[in-house]
Amino acid sequence: xxxxxxxxIKWTGEDKKRLYLGFVYSFFLSILTALPVMGAAYVLNLIIxxxxxxxxxxxxxxxxILAFLILxxxxxxxxxxxxxxxxxxxxxxxxxxxxxxxxNILKKVSLGFFDSNNAGKIASxxxxxxxxxxxxxxxxxxxxxxxxxxxxxxxxxLAFYNYIIALICLAGVGLSAVFLRLLSNRSNRNxxxxxxxxxxxxxxxxxxxxxxxxxxxxxxxxVSREGIEKAYRKSRDINVKIEMDYVPANCLHLFSLKLASVxxxxxxxxxxxxxxxxxxxxxxMLIFSFIIFGHVESINNAAHVLEIIDAxxxxxxxxxxxxxxxxxxxxxxxxxxxxxxxxxxxxxxQKDVIKSLSFKIPxxxxxxxxxxxxxxxxxxxxxxxxxxxxxxxxxxxxxxxxREMSCNSLLRNISMVFQNVYLFHDTVYNNxxxxxxxxxxxEVIEAAKKACCHEFIMKLPERYQTVIGDTGSTLxxxxxxxxxxxxxxxxxxxIVILDxxxxxxxxxxxxxxxxxxxxxxxxxxxxxxxxxxxxxxxxDQILVVDDGEIVQQGSHKELIxxxxxxxxxxxxxxxxxxxxxx
Ligand SMILES: Nc1ncnc2c1ncn2[C@@H]1O[C@H](COP(=O)(O)OP(=O)(O)OP(=O)(O)O)[C@@H](O)[C@H]1O
Numbered sequence: 308x309x310x311x312x313x314x315x316i317k318w319t320g321e322d323k324k325r326l327y328l329g330f331v332y333s334f335f336l337s338i339l340t341a342l343p344v345m346g347a348a349y350v351l352n353l354i355i356x357x358x359x360x361x362x363x364x365x366x367x368x369x370x371x372i373l374a375f376l377i378l379x380x381x382x383x384x385x386x387x388x389x390x391x392x393x394x395x396x397x398x399x400x401x402x403x404x405x406x407x408x409x410x411n412i413l414k415k416v417s418l419g420f421f422d423s424n425n426a427g428k429i430a431s432x433x434x435x436x437x438x439x440x441x442x443x444x445x446x447x448x449x450x451x452x453x454x455x456x457x458x459x460x461x462x463x464x465l466a467f468y469n470y471i472i473a474l475i476c477l478a479g480v481g482l483s484a485v486f487l488r489l490l491s492n493r494s495n496r497n498x499x500x501x502x503x504x505x506x507x508x509x510x511x512x513x514x515x516x517x518x519x520x521x522x523x524x525x526x527x528x529x530v531s532r533e534g535i536e537k538a539y540r541k542s543r544d545i546n547v548k549i550e551m552d553y554v555p556a557n558c559l560h561l562f563s564l565k566l567a568s569v570x571x572x573x574x575x576x577x578x579x580x581x582x583x584x585x586x587x588x589x590x591x592m593l594i595f596s597f598i599i600f601g602h603v604e605s606i607n608n609a610a611h612v613l614e615i616i617d618a619x620x621x622x623x624x625x626x627x628x629x630x631x632x633x634x635x636x637x638x639x640x641x642x643x644x645x646x647x648x649x650x651x652x653x654x655x656x657q658k659d660v661i662k663s664l665s666f667k668i669p670x671x672x673x674x675x676x677x678x679x680x681x682x683x684x685x686x687x688x689x690x691x692x693x694x695x696x697x698x699x700x701x702x703x704x705x706x707x708x709x710r711e712m713s714c715n716s717l718l719r720n721i722s723m724v725f726q727n728v729y730l731f732h733d734t735v736y737n738n739x740x741x742x743x744x745x746x747x748x749x750e751v752i753e754a755a756k757k758a759c760c761h762e763f764i765m766k767l768p769e770r771y772q773t774v775i776g777d778t779g780s781t782l783x784x785x786x787x788x789x790x791x792x793x794x795x796x797x798x799x800x801x802i803v804i805l806d807x808x809x810x811x812x813x814x815x816x817x818x819x820x821x822x823x824x825x826x827x828x829x830x831x832x833x834x835x836x837x838x839x840x841x842x843x844x845x846x847d848q849i850l851v852v853d854d855g856e857i858v859q860q861g862s863h864k865e866l867i868x869x870x871x872x873x874x875x876x877x878x879x880x881x882x883x884x885x886x887x888x889x
Contacts (some may be wrong), residue, residue, distance in 0.1 A: 310614070311614065312615040322401065325393045326394055327432035327451070330453065333388045336383060339386060348553065350372050351586075351590070390453070397439060397448075408627070412629060417694065436615075451606050451613070458599050472574055482567070483567075489556040490560060490610050497552060504545040504546070515535045523757065526726050536881050543552065557725075564600045565600075568596055571592060575592045628697045633714045641720055641801075644671075644705055648665055648700070660683050663700070663701035665700075670832050671831065672847040673828065674846060677876055678876070680874075682852045682854060685806065688723075691834070720800050720801050723803075724791050724827070735773050735790065736769050737777060751797065758827070759820075759823045783818060800831070801836070
């Protein structure tokens with residue numbers, strides 16, 4: 308528990324001073340909590356002495372004390388405010404910074420990182436897990452550190468009146484600390500298990516929401532719900548088990564505090580009965596002991612949350628340790644755009660996917676990559692964009708190895724149009740402008756016109772300011788594709804990587820998409836994962852990939868002459884498109 312507190316304090320960085328200042332306010336707060344009780348006991352004592360006739364009560368003196376007590380209460384409110392002001396916002400400020408930092412890290416890691424860290428794990432780390440740190444981090448530090456400050460101050464005040472009662476309280480706090488340690492150890496063991504169950508639950512929820520259209524289409528609602536129900540049930544079972552695991556240590560902790568409370572009451576009452584302690588002082592002791600044990604009880608609650616925070620910090624540190632794919636990359640400006648793959652091999656974890664591949668793509672030419680499903684076409688493009696690094700060999704653009712370049716300077720030269728278009732939940736305008744944040748309104752509209760989208764955008768309710776539904780759900784497939792092409796046109800990069808849609812679109816949309824692509828690739832070096840016959844036939848060069856190797860390379864005519872896999876592939880495409888080759 309204290310290790311986690313030290314860790315959180317370290318994590319507060321520049322705000323550490325504010326945190327420490329909060330501890331100082333807390334110390335004064337404790338004194339201001341103790342003084343009114345002591346003052347009240349003193350006044351009560353005077354009243355009793357007056358009633359006994361042993362001392363005359365001066366009303367002026369009582370009024371002074373009452374005014375002083377009011378001042379103390381106001382002072383308490385002030386220090387409470389100052390403590391909250393200096394400490395409570397720290398958690399929110401730091402987590403906001405951390406979230407931004409993690410967002411930046413995620414942009415720079417290899418895509419392989421996301422294969423081993425599923426979306427649920429990352430999403431829960433930056434949302435739910437982080438909210439524990441955000442909302443409870445400072446509160447829990449307050450509970451523990453300020454709780455102990457207050458406890459020790461109160462015990463010192465008690466010792467001033469009666470050292471036996473102070474010792475009983477100290478013993479109660481000490482004994483509870485032993486059980487607190489037990490509780491802390493259990494929390495330490497259970498927190499990662501709790502988080503894992505939570506990660507699976509979030510991953511299952513994301514999966515369920517993403518899959519809803521397919522589920523509806525196949526009328527498989529029951530089957531799809533099985534996954535999330537299983538994850539929810541598992542989370543429930545784990546949480547119940549964890550709670551049960553806490554019960555013994557929790558009960559022992561509370562029992563030790565209650566036992567100490569009873570001992571305080573008995574000792575104070577005995578002393579009062581023997582006339583060794585005045586009744587008001589006895590009442591004051593009891594109030595003090597309740598305050599002390601109340602603080603220690605909240606430390607118990609904090610122990611559990613602090614262990615969850617500790618596990619969260621472990622998880623976030625792991626994300627932060629992720630290696631940047633371009634850690635040695637420089638900001639380079641390219642002057643030519645010939646692409647060369649030299650003996651490139653690549654494996655996803657253990658699976659060899661690209662095997663010693665070599666080819667050249669001259670600047671401003673078009674290259675079509677064809678091949679069976681799973682042969683490695685997408686992987687080749689991902690390697691060129693450096694979503695992953697090659698395992699062997701090298702890829703160069705304009706004679707520079709892409710590993711010398713930062714991802715920013717590399718991707719500045721590449722536009723990508725994916726088959727599965729991703730549009731942000733934002734306006735049409737911003738979705739296009741994403742291609743070039745510096746672009747003005749005219750340029751955005753110009754790009755939209757070239758990509759044949761201007762017409763349909765003008766028919767949308769808010770035109771360019773229409774907000775696109777989640778992942779573009781309010782637009783047709785062809786419209787989404789054209790918006791993504793407009794985005795790429797606006798980027799105006801020298802290399803275009805295009806994954807041609809496999810799904811057939813209606814002839815009008817097909818025609819418009821082709822028009823948009825023609826505008827996009829004018830004067831560029833283009834690599835297409837090609838499915839349409841026209842694209843393949845018109846390419847300057849065709850690479851036929853099979854099982855991660857280039858099995859044929861050349862122009863359409865050359866490859867048809869060679870026959871082999873290309874001819875077979877083309878005849879399948881012809882049948883699909885209803886063409887016949889001359
Ligand atoms: N992230 C990944 N992790 C592990 N294996 C992967 C990953 N992505 C692709 N693969 C595997 O690598 C091989 C090549 O995949 P790739 O997507 O490059 O093929 P493709 O030719 O583009 O296929 P398609 O035409 O079906 O899109 C396949 O066997 C695939 O299962």
